[in-house]
Amino acid sequence: MIQLGSLVINHHLPVNEIRKKAFNVVKLLTGDVIVATRVATAISEMCRSLYRSSIPFRIDFELNTAVGHPALWLNFTSEQSLPGISLLTPFFDEVHSLTLKNNLYRIHAILSLRDRQFYEHEMLAKIKSIIEQKSRHELMRELEIKNSKLQESLEDLKRTTLLKEQLKEQNLRMGAELNIARMLQQMILPKPEELEIERLDIAGFMEPADEVGGDYYDVLHTDGVVTLGIGDVTGHGLESGILMLMVQTAVRTLQEIREVDPVRFLDALNRTIYKNVQRMNSDKSLTLAIVNYTEGKISISGQHEEILVIRHTGEVERIDTMDLGLPIGLDGEIADFISHITLELQSGDGVVLYTDGITEAKDINKVQYGVEKLCQVISENWHKSAQDIKDAVIADVRRHIGKQKVFDDITLLVLKQHDNLLSELPRSQATLTVGINRHPSSAP
Numbered sequence: 001m002i003q004l005g006s007l008v009i010n011h012h013l014p015v016n017e018i019r020k021k022a023f024n025v026v027k028l029l030t031g032d033v034i035v036a037t038r039v040a041t042a043i044s045e046m047c048r049s050l051y052r053s054s055i056p057f058r059i060d061f062e063l064n065t066a067v068g069h070p071a072l073w074l075n076f077t078s079e080q081s082l083p084g085i086s087l088l089t090p091f092f093d094e095v096h097s098l099t100l101k102n103n104l105y106r107i108h109a110i111l112s113l114r115d116r117q118f119y120e121h122e123m124l125a126k127i128k129s130i131i132e133q134k135s136r137h138e139l140m141r142e143l144e145i146k147n148s149k150l151q152e153s154l155e156d157l158k159r160t161t162l163l164k165e166q167l168k169e170q171n172l173r174m175g176a177e178l179n180i181a182r183m184l185q186q187m188i189l190p191k192p193e194e195l196e197i198e199r200l201d202i203a204g205f206m207e208p209a210d211e212v213g214g215d216y217y218d219v220l221h222t223d224g225v226v227t228l229g230i231g232d233v234t235g236h237g238l239e240s241g242i243l244m245l246m247v248q249t250a251v252r253t254l255q256e257i258r259e260v261d262p263v264r265f266l267d268a269l270n271r272t273i274y275k276n277v278q279r280m281n282s283d284k285s286l287t288l289a290i291v292n293y294t295e296g297k298i299s300i301s302g303q304h305e306e307i308l309v310i311r312h313t314g315e316v317e318r319i320d321t322m323d324l325g326l327p328i329g330l331d332g333e334i335a336d337f338i339s340h341i342t343l344e345l346q347s348g349d350g351v352v353l354y355t356d357g358i359t360e361a362k363d364i365n366k367v368q369y370g371v372e373k374l375c376q377v378i379s380e381n382w383h384k385s386a387q388d389i390k391d392a393v394i395a396d397v398r399r400h401i402g403k404q405k406v407f408d409d410i411t412l413l414v415l416k417q418h419d420n421l422l423s424e425l426p427r428s429q430a431t432l433t434v435g436i437n438r439h440p441s442s443a444p
Contacts, residue, residue, distance in 0.1 A: 002124065004061035005131030009047060014408075015360070016234060018059075019044035020285070023330075024130045025061060028123060029072055029113055033331060039111060041322065042091040046076065046107075049084035054366055057082065061131055063124070070113040077106045182208050185241055185409075188248050190219045197221050200293070201350075201416040203386035205394055208409050214240030214286065215355050215409035216247055220255045224294055227255050230304060230353040230413055231288035231328070243284050246276055247328070251290070262301035262340040265290065266325055273329040285329040289321055291351060293415065298351060301325060301340035305356055306371060310416075312348025314379040318371070350386070350416035352378055357408035358393070361401050369400045386414040 004025070007018065023040035027033060043059075050057055057078035064071045071093075076082055082097070082105050089095045094110040150167070185208055195202040197219075204217055214233025219226065229251050233240040250269045259265050266288075277284055289304035300307050303325040309317040319341065326334045345351075354374065361369040374393065381392040390412055397410065 002063040002065065004063055004124070005128050006061070007059045007131065008056075009050070009059060010056050015044045015047050015051070016232075016356075018047050020234065021130055021133070025127050026072070026111070028127055028130075029063075029070075030111075033326070033337070037326065037337075038091050042088050043074070046084050046087045049087060050076075050078075050082065051366075052368065053083065055080045055082065061127075064110075072111040072113060074109040074111070075106055076109075077104055079104060081105050082107050180238055180241070182241075185215070185244065188245060189217070194221070195219055197226055199418050200226065201386040201418060202414065203390040204413045205390050206409060206411045207394075207406075209236070209357070209406045214244045214284075215357065215411040216244045216286070216288075217353065217411050217413050218248055218251060219413070220252060222255055223258065225255075225260065226293040226415075227251070228291040228293070228351070228353060228413060228415060229288065230355065230411065231286045232304070232355045232357075232409075232411075233286040234284055239280070239282060239284060243273070243277070243282070243286065243329070246273060247286065247288065260292065262290065262292075262299060263335055263338045266302055266328075266338050267335040270326075270328050270334050271332060274332045277329045285327045288325075288328045289353065291353065291415075293345075293351075296345050296417065297342060298345060299340050299342045301338060303327060305354060305359065308352040308354075308375065308378065309343060309345075310350050310352060310378060310382055312346060312382075314382040316375040316379050318375070345417050347417065350382075350414065352389075352415075353413040355409060355411040357406075357410040358397055358412060360408065361397055361406070361410070362404060363400050364402055364404060369397055373400075382416075386416045389416070390414050 007013070007021065009018065019040045022043045023036045026039045027036035030036060055078055057076055060073075060075040060077065062073040062075070064073050074092075077100075085095055085097050085107055088107065088109050091111075092109040093112045094108075096108045098106040098108055100106055185206070189206060190204065195204065202219060204219065206215055206217060208215075214235065216229065216231040216233070218229045220229075221227075229248075231244070231247060233243050233247075247269070250272050254265050254269060259268070269288075273286075287302075287304040289300065289302040289307060291307065292299045298309075300319060300321065301324050303321050305321070307319040307321060309319060311317070324339050324341070326337045328334075359369055359371050359374060363369075373396070377393050377396045378389060381389045384392070393412055394410070
């Protein structure tokens with residue numbers, strides 16, 4: 001049995017960080033991007049479920065070679081009973097729920113690695129490094145603790161002039177970096193006049209977090225095609241802001257050269273971003289969804305949060321984008337994993353895009369805002385203008401957060417087709433049904 005490492009999970013560790021670690025570990029062990037994506041998704045959904053239940057737990061990664069062929073063992077261990085075993089069952093060869101001594105509970109998941117050769121020390125060392133690598137939130141927490149101790153030391157030493165100057169210089173550098181990141185993020189947002197497109201009602205919103213994240217959204221209009229883009233770069237700070245700027249430039253370039261094929265569009269964009277990320281020696285990546293609108297039809301491609309299609313009655317259709325692409329910048333070749341769906345919009349229909357800064361926003365009790373609440377607020381206000389719908393959602397999210405610190409950007413984009421457009425067109429189903437999860441909401 002080879003111990004690969006452990007993750008102690010609490011509400012300070014973002015689900016995206018856990019998912020990324022799991023993806024990279026399974027990809028190295030199996031060499032299969034699809035398996036890695038599905039296993040990482042299952043693990044992240046398990047973590048979301050335990051987060052919602054406020055259950056702290058630990059994930060142990062082990063490589064078992066004693067059974068004749070390698071197998072990856074994942075042990076979810078907690079002092080409380082662990083729900084959510086059904087989230088893991090479809091993606092692992094075996095999943096067991098165990099009760100251990102000392103009042104501990106465990107879910108034991110096994111993934112067979114029978115098609116792989118014996119793993120070299122260098123690969124195992126890389127896997128351990130991935131698991132042990134601290135997230136930005138953990139590093140920020142350590143930095144806060146160190147800063148606190150430094151402040152105490154400065155008080156004990158009567159805040160000597162030299163130490164005060166060093167601290168001032170450090171804070172100025174950090175403040176300058178965050179200010180630059182905020183400027184990059186705000187300066188490329190579409191101007192209000194760019195949202196004034198015939199037959200459409202569009203409203204967008206982005207509010208950077210205290211630490212500045214890497215949210216991206218854009219609205220581009222060329223030759224009757226309206227392109228909506230929304231994405232979320234991993235991590236925070238200047239590097240995330242730079243990558244977000246690269247993505248915006250690449251999307252606009254591809255739109256300006258009239259590239260409308262979803263596979264070629266996202267494949268070219270991904271190769272551009274991947275090569276730049278490699279040049280930067282960075283581990284950044286981003287989720288990205290592209291929605292093209294033309295003549296009452298929308299085409300959706302790319303992997304991101306769910307895309308919400310709202311009918312004129314207020315009914316909400318939740319479009320799962322998991323099978324429409326892969327994270328951008330994570331791998332150089334993703335063309336085989338890109339797909340798209342096409343939907344027709346009737347008069348008064350529309351689409352809403354958002355980032356997880358909304359759905360994962362927490363109140364004082366660590367309860368997330370959630371997709372269901374978002375759908376409810378949109379449905380109840382769908383008879384209003386796009387601007388009013390946007391304002392209603394943001395107001396409700398802020399009410400939910402209260403006085404809590406905001407750790408992630410909040411981004412929302414609303415597109416609504418005017419009531420006098422395409423009133424005679426029949427509704428149609430998506431041209432590709434894979435990845436669609438429809439949840440009707442009551443009409444206002």
